[in-house]
Amino acid sequence: MDRQFAGRHAQIATQRAATAQVVEALDAFCNAEHVPDEVAWRLRVVLDEIVANIVTHGRAGTGEKPVFDVWFRAEPDAVEVTVADDGPAFNPLLQPEPDTTLPLASRQPGGLGITLIKSLMDDVHYERTDRNILTVRKRLGSTAVTSNGNQ
Amino acid sequence: MNIQQTDQEGVAIIEPSGRIDTTTSGTLEDVLRRTVDAGARRLIVDLAAVEYISSAGLRVFLVVAKRMRDLHGRLILCGMPEPVAQVFRLAGFMALFQVEGSRQSAVARMSNAA
Numbered sequence: 678m679d680r681q682f683a684g685r686h687a688q689i690a691t692q693r694a695a696t697a698q699v700v701e702a703l704d705a706f707c708n709a710e711h712v713p714d715e716v717a718w719r720l721r722v723v724l725d726e727i728v729a730n731i732v733t734h735g736r737a738g739t740g741e742k743p744v745f746d747v748w749f750r751a752e753p754d755a756v757e758v759t760v761a762d763d764g765p766a767f768n769p770l771l772q773p774e775p776d777t778t779l780p781l782a783s784r785q786p787g788g789l790g791i792t793l794i795k796s797l798m799d800d801v802h803y804e805r806t807d808r809n810i811l812t813v814r815k816r817l818g819s820t821a822v823t824s825n826g827n828q
Numbered sequence: 829m830n831i832q833q834t835d836q837e838g839v840a841i842i843e844p845s846g847r848i849d850t851t852t853s854g855t856l857e858d859v860l861r862r863t864v865d866a867g868a869r870r871l872i873v874d875l876a877a878v879e880y881i882s883s884a885g886l887r888v889f890l891v892v893a894k895r896m897r898d899l900h901g902r903l904i905l906c907g908m909p910e911p912v913a914q915v916f917r918l919a920g921f922m923a924l925f926q927v928e929g930s931r932q933s934a935v936a937r938m939s940n941a942a
Contacts, residue, residue, distance in 0.1 A: 777920025
């Protein structure tokens with residue numbers, strides 16, 4: 678197993694605590710692996726979006742907080758982050774994305790997280806086992822913005 | 829996150845530093861809300877010291893932009909580092925805001941329109 682286990686985040690009390698915890702783990706990973714700043718900030722934004730989604734959608738209606746695990750993996754030419762949560766099946770890639778061309782009066786903030794995840798990463802992969810498993814990948818040295826059809 | 833607040837010639841200037849994400853966006857939202865509540869109608873947010881912004885932060889800017897529009901106030905953003913500008917572009921937010929390169933040009937633009 679060459680993934681670096683970033684800790685089990687069980688029974689996270691609040692969204693603030695959850696994201697702060699995983700972003701801290703990501704910081705340590707990026708420092709240890711000398712991940713370039715241009716890639717590291719993208720990973721931080723994307724991880725913030727993923728965890729926010731899990732906390733919002735995970736175990737909706739039960740009042741329970743979702744449990745999730747995070748793995749980081751550094752390869753010679755790419756960095757991969759995997760997040761697995763035990764919430765109900767939820768594929769963020771199938772959620773409708775907001776129209777980013779609407780004027781201010783018609784703009785709603787929802788859904789922008791998915792747009793950012795897709796645009797800031799090179800690959801995004803969703804898999805459902807008994808958990809939701811989302812893997813994002815960013816190649817090193819390829820920081821061109823990925824078109825998501827909205828631009 | 830650290831947030832500097834300055835009043836320059838009747839213009840409220842807010843300068844957050846660090847990361848604007850799920851963890852910190854509430855703090856920024858509070859400061860902006862209080863500033864507008866206190867009567868500021870000419871507002872500049874200087875983003876020069878911001879490392880990055882996630883959608884939680886974009887939401888804060890959307891809220892303050894709508895509120896300033898309702899109050900017939902003016903909001904100018906300035907000093908966006910590339911990671912911040914990139915997220916604003918991806919979200920289609922560049923068209924929703926008046927954006928200036930430097931604080932100096934933001935203040936000048938605000939004064940010209942007064």
